[in-house]
Amino acid sequence: MTSLAQSPLAGVGRLVRAVAPSTPLIVFLAMFAYLGMASSNFLEPSTMALVLKQSVPTVVVCLGLATVVMAGGDDVVVGGIDLSVPATAVLAAAIIADLVSNHAMFIGYALLIGVAAGVVCGLVNAFLVVFFGMTPLLATFASSTAFIGISKVVTASRRINVGDPLIVWLRDGSIFGVPAGVICACLIAAVFYFVLHRTRWGLNLQAVGGSRDAAEMSGLSAARFIAQSFVIAGLVGGVASAFVLARGSGWTPGTEENLMMEMVLATFLGAAFSPRRIVTLWGAVLGAVLVSALSVGFGSVGIDIFWTGCIKGSLILIVVASAALSRKVNA
Amino acid sequence: MSAAASPGKADTVMRVVEALLRQSFLLVMLACFLFFAFYNGAFLSLGNITNILEGSAILLVVSLGMTLVVAQGGIDLSVGVALDFGSAFAIVAMRDYDATWYVAILCGLAGGAIVGLLNAFLVVRLSVSPFLATLGVFFIGGSVQRIFTHGGGPISFRRLPLQYYDIAVGDVFGIPMKIVIGVAVLAVFYLLLERSLFGKRFHAIGMQPSAARIAGIATNAYVALGFVVASMTCAIGGIIASANLRMFTPLAGNAYLMQSIAAVFIGASMHPRGRPNVLGTAVGVLFLSMIANGLNLMGLDFNLKDALSGIILVVALVFAIAQRRLKH
Numbered sequence: 001m002t003s004l005a006q007s008p009l010a011g012v013g014r015l016v017r018a019v020a021p022s023t024p025l026i027v028f029l030a031m032f033a034y035l036g037m038a039s040s041n042f043l044e045p046s047t048m049a050l051v052l053k054q055s056v057p058t059v060v061v062c063l064g065l066a067t068v069v070m071a072g073g074d075d076v077v078v079g080g081i082d083l084s085v086p087a088t089a090v091l092a093a094a095i096i097a098d099l100v101s102n103h104a105m106f107i108g109y110a111l112l113i114g115v116a117a118g119v120v121c122g123l124v125n126a127f128l129v130v131f132f133g134m135t136p137l138l139a140t141f142a143s144s145t146a147f148i149g150i151s152k153v154v155t156a157s158r159r160i161n162v163g164d165p166l167i168v169w170l171r172d173g174s175i176f177g178v179p180a181g182v183i184c185a186c187l188i189a190a191v192f193y194f195v196l197h198r199t200r201w202g203l204n205l206q207a208v209g210g211s212r213d214a215a216e217m218s219g220l221s222a223a224r225f226i227a228q229s230f231v232i233a234g235l236v237g238g239v240a241s242a243f244v245l246a247r248g249s250g251w252t253p254g255t256e257e258n259l260m261m262e263m264v265l266a267t268f269l270g271a272a273f274s275p276r277r278i279v280t281l282w283g284a285v286l287g288a289v290l291v292s293a294l295s296v297g298f299g300s301v302g303i304d305i306f307w308t309g310c311i312k313g314s315l316i317l318i319v320v321a322s323a324a325l326s327r328k329v330n331a
Numbered sequence: 332m333s334a335a336a337s338p339g340k341a342d343t344v345m346r347v348v349e350a351l352l353r354q355s356f357l358l359v360m361l362a363c364f365l366f367f368a369f370y371n372g373a374f375l376s377l378g379n380i381t382n383i384l385e386g387s388a389i390l391l392v393v394s395l396g397m398t399l400v401v402a403q404g405g406i407d408l409s410v411g412v413a414l415d416f417g418s419a420f421a422i423v424a425m426r427d428y429d430a431t432w433y434v435a436i437l438c439g440l441a442g443g444a445i446v447g448l449l450n451a452f453l454v455v456r457l458s459v460s461p462f463l464a465t466l467g468v469f470f471i472g473g474s475v476q477r478i479f480t481h482g483g484g485p486i487s488f489r490r491l492p493l494q495y496y497d498i499a500v501g502d503v504f505g506i507p508m509k510i511v512i513g514v515a516v517l518a519v520f521y522l523l524l525e526r527s528l529f530g531k532r533f534h535a536i537g538m539q540p541s542a543a544r545i546a547g548i549a550t551n552a553y554v555a556l557g558f559v560v561a562s563m564t565c566a567i568g569g570i571i572a573s574a575n576l577r578m579f580t581p582l583a584g585n586a587y588l589m590q591s592i593a594a595v596f597i598g599a600s601m602h603p604r605g606r607p608n609v610l611g612t613a614v615g616v617l618f619l620s621m622i623a624n625g626l627n628l629m630g631l632d633f634n635l636k637d638a639l640s641g642i643i644l645v646v647a648l649v650f651a652i653a654q655r656r657l658k659h
Contacts, residue, residue, distance in 0.1 A: 128649060137406075138406075139648075141589075145589045145641045148641070149641030150642075152638060153632075153637075257473075264466070306478045306481075307474060309473050316470065317459065317468075320460070320464070321453065321458075321459045
């Protein structure tokens with residue numbers, strides 16, 4: 001209030017602002033240091049392999065979200081975001097699980113149908129956002145409620161076990177000692193990297209995300225790229241369903257909430273690794289692995305599973321608050 | 332775009348289309364009403380109509396809280412958490428601390444206020460966008476409830492004070508208490524948000540935050556106040572729910588989240604300038620409650636009903652927002 005009290009406060013404010021951009025990284029490092037000390041086997045290779053295996057579904061859905069953010073811009077309100085990728089994955093997984101386990105369909109056809117369902121979900125989002133002009137946040141949040149509702153109709157809200165050899169191979173198989181799921185995720189990430197960073201289409205898409213007006217003025221149709229990004233996210237959701245089924249050995253109701261939490265946390269945490277603090281593919285992948293490491297670490301230390309929402313929710317807030325604060329400083 | 336060619340004509344066409352669309356929501360509502368009425372005779376009985384009104388009380392108060400936040404340009408995904416906290420604080424105060432009924436109500440409101448204060452801190456102090464801030468609170472709030480109840484089991488308290496139980500089952504001159512509370516909160520919100528300088532300032536902040544600040548409105552204080560009042564209003568919903576079931580059911584509030592958002596946007600679509608408004612929200616709530624009740628009477632499978640109402644919500648939102656887009 002008085003000038004006397006103000007000066008130390010201003011000093012604290014300056015310190016907060018200087019540290020703010022790297023807060024998420026500091027917090028994560030501190031957590032890993034704690035986990036490494038509290039649990040003797042956290043840093044062992046077998047745990048690390050488990051971390052990578054567990055991270056596969058999150059990595060894949062993060063690639064979808066990152067694409068949408070890269071096409072729509074990283075403004076959380078009017079920019080691109082797709083909260084429905086996990087719901088899409090869970091819906092596609094429900095369809096595949098139902099077809100394979102209850103109707104004895106060949107897994108290849110079932111996967112195709114699941115991926116097609118994912119594309120349809122993406123088309124719905126593209127329509128809601130581009131054609132009807134809904135805010136991406138609201139549109140994808142609402143559509144994910146509908147997708148989850150449909151998945152409950154498909155499965156009658158009951159767990160479905162999937163023992164198909166392909167799904168089991170995705171879970172347990174390995175090539176030259178590397179888990180199969182991890183190899184698949186690496187391949188998918190490589191495809192994304194190539195398409196988004198090494199093709200004309202991908203660079204145009206990034207240009208639209210960087211500055212919509214500038215892209216429009218140089219003759220690119222922003223609406224087209226944004227619509228395409230949502231369809232790709234839907235496709236990714238459809239593909240992720242196979243890994244969701246593999247991680248859970250089948251379909252379990254309520255998987256989407258944790259997946260959504262991990263996806264949002266990982267993708268926006270990833271932005272903290274980029275020099276310009278924007279959402280990137282590699283950032284999202286790295287973020288997903290870190291988030292998965294946290295989940296595995298909490299498990300090995302014996303932290304109650306009910307706490308995960310609390311911890312991950314707080315981390316999301318720390319990440320987005322530090323991003324907002326550092327943007328405020330730069331502005 | 333094409334308006335530039337023949338502004339006068341296109342303008343008139345747009346205005347007619349717009350007016351038709353705005354009225355058409357009421358037509359859709361009427362059509363649904365008639366459909367349910369013909370499908371099942373019980374739908375139109377006085378008992379069922381009272382049922383619909385009573386059943387919409389909780390959604391109404393939650394949606395009014397949401398209206399306030401959306402009017403000031405934000406969104407609140409933590410309404411369900413505020414509702415659950417309201418219900419939990421009140422029930423625990425009575426069960427574990429022998430609180431009297433009015434102290435319990437105050438405790439419930441305080442529970443809601445905690446959620447609102449957290450939102451306000453995140454949005455105003457840390458300048459996190461309302462969506463992400465309240466999404467984080469949504470996750471944390473759910474987790475806190477699971478921790479508190481050791482996994483999500485309900486906390487029941489059968490020996491409720493009669494006065495507290497009356498919040499849900501009592502009546503005033505024969506009018507069910509839930510309807511009385513709903514109408515009272517509706518009236519307060521209508522006067523505050525639509526008929527006072529105070530409300531005008533909220534709308535001003537929602538339309539043009541920088542202009543509102545330049546005009547001398549303490550925008551930060553208003554935004555913070557908006558979040559706290561909204562959460563406390565949701566807590567009223569929680570208090571009604573806990574009195575009704577005589578227990579606190581963890582995570583029960585989440586069911587109202589999408590519905591309240593839909594109600595607000597349906598209401599906004601009926602406003603001439605597309606603004607969220609109290610009376611429009613009330614119509615939106617009635618529409619959603621009517622659909623829920625009608626689907627119930629049709630005796631559909633629980634999961635199918637869930638999916639249908641999810642799809643209806645998306646369609647209603649599309650409808651509401653497509654109209655707003657037509658205006659621009």
